[in-house]
Amino acid sequence: MTDFINGWYGTVFYTEKEQNLHVSGQVGVCAPLPPHVPTKEVQICESTDFLQNGYFCVENSVSEQALRDARTYVNAHYKQWVKTSKRQDDWRCHLMVDLTDAESPVEHPALMNLLLRSPALLGRIEQLTGSGVCSIFYSQVAFRTPLSTKQIAQQMTHPAPDYSPGAEYHLDGQANSSGTRFPDPWSVLVGIALVDICTEDKGNFTVFPGWHTRRDWSQYPDEKRTKTLPDLGTPTHVCLKAGDAVIAHVLLPHRGGKNTISSSTTASGHTSQGTSSTTIPAEEDQEGSVIDSDLIASAPPLSLPKQKHTANHAPPVPHPYGGSERWDIPANTREMVFFRVRVHGVDYESPQRGPAILCDPWCEFPSVKAVVPGVD
Numbered sequence: 001m002t003d004f005i006n007g008w009y010g011t012v013f014y015t016e017k018e019q020n021l022h023v024s025g026q027v028g029v030c031a032p033l034p035p036h037v038p039t040k041e042v043q044i045c046e047s048t049d050f051l052q053n054g055y056f057c058v059e060n061s062v063s064e065q066a067l068r069d070a071r072t073y074v075n076a077h078y079k080q081w082v083k084t085s086k087r088q089d090d091w092r093c094h095l096m097v098d099l100t101d102a103e104s105p106v107e108h109p110a111l112m113n114l115l116l117r118s119p120a121l122l123g124r125i126e127q128l129t130g131s132g133v134c135s136i137f138y139s140q141v142a143f144r145t146p147l148s149t150k151q152i153a154q155q156m157t158h159p160a161p162d163y164s165p166g167a168e169y170h171l172d173g174q175a176n177s178s179g180t181r182f183p184d185p186w187s188v189l190v191g192i193a194l195v196d197i198c199t200e201d202k203g204n205f206t207v208f209p210g211w212h213t214r215r216d217w218s219q220y221p222d223e224k225r226t227k228t229l230p231d232l233g234t235p236t237h238v239c240l241k242a243g244d245a246v247i248a249h250v251l252l253p254h255r256g257g258k259n260t261i262s263s264s265t266t267a268s269g270h271t272s273q274g275t276s277s278t279t280i281p282a283e284e285d286q287e288g289s290v291i292d293s294d295l296i297a298s299a300p301p302l303s304l305p306k307q308k309h310t311a312n313h314a315p316p317v318p319h320p321y322g323g324s325e326r327w328d329i330p331a332n333t334r335e336m337v338f339f340r341v342r343v344h345g346v347d348y349e350s351p352q353r354g355p356a357i358l359c360d361p362w363c364e365f366p367s368v369k370a371v372v373p374g375v376d
Helices: 016-020 044-053 064-084 109-116 119-129 149-157 217-226 290-296 353-359
Strands: 055-058 090-098 133-144 188-193 205-207 245-249 254-256 334-343
Touching: 044 055, 044 119, 055 119, 064 109, 064 334, 090 109, 109 119, 109 133, 109 188, 109 334, 119 133, 119 188, 119 245, 119 334, 217 353
Parallel strands: none
Antiparallel strands: 055 245, 090 133, 133 334, 188 245, 188 334, 205 254
């Protein structure tokens, strides 16, 4: 596996902002899949959900050991990433990783293993697209640290300007600013929950079901820039248990939710460490391209008193696995890892790729309709 983060890959360009979100970590070889593990094929109900809604959920898609390894790995780097990253709670860990050579080392293998050691996810991607995973366009550790009581009150009294609730969404693509890349050159979004996200107030991955095919999205970049996006109605807050995953179409409108679970106490009543950043944008879509969040956060931020981390004064967050090392991830944080997946057989560098999938959202999913009886 080779990591391409030098700006250009084929005809794809990474902006300086995107590269600044990349965080460094361990380099190693991903563990192979266990031998003789059967590939789990997509179920008819899942294909129907994907066809009609643009997404579906997969329960128990990742092993407990893989979850533990990933969370422990992130925790070991958490303080460093918060200190060095350009945006809190959102870290790009892989940019253009070629997966055709499984013996080559890759950065952050504990995170990549979440996908590569999951027959449930690999099998469903192959079944949907008719081919296997060939590369990761980028991966993203996407947390949602709980907002403080004051931050929640501030956001309630200062709603996002220029947007109705049904228009707070994005589609991934750098064209939101530069006009050079839309939609993003990948086919399948895979989001894996590292912790339980079972209520709708924990910063859930939020989607607008069915809107991947209900309108022509070719004018989306202009609509995003001019803040004239149509109101899509009430969204769905995707609830997941630890180890569950969501698989979504590249054209499905989505956003990240706000984590309004109290950050002051843990389940055991202990005071937690720190909270989020000191300024709160009107809406911050951490699951999308960095350009999206820049546009949405263009309104003047709310000025709040600087919040100090209280790690030296409050009881530490209990280690979830009983380890002796310090657990730095704040209590009640939403923890997810997202992969933008590319598959064999699609020429993502072709200038015709974007127009093709905008014209036919199923051109990269040849087997979806075939497995759903009665669908033309």
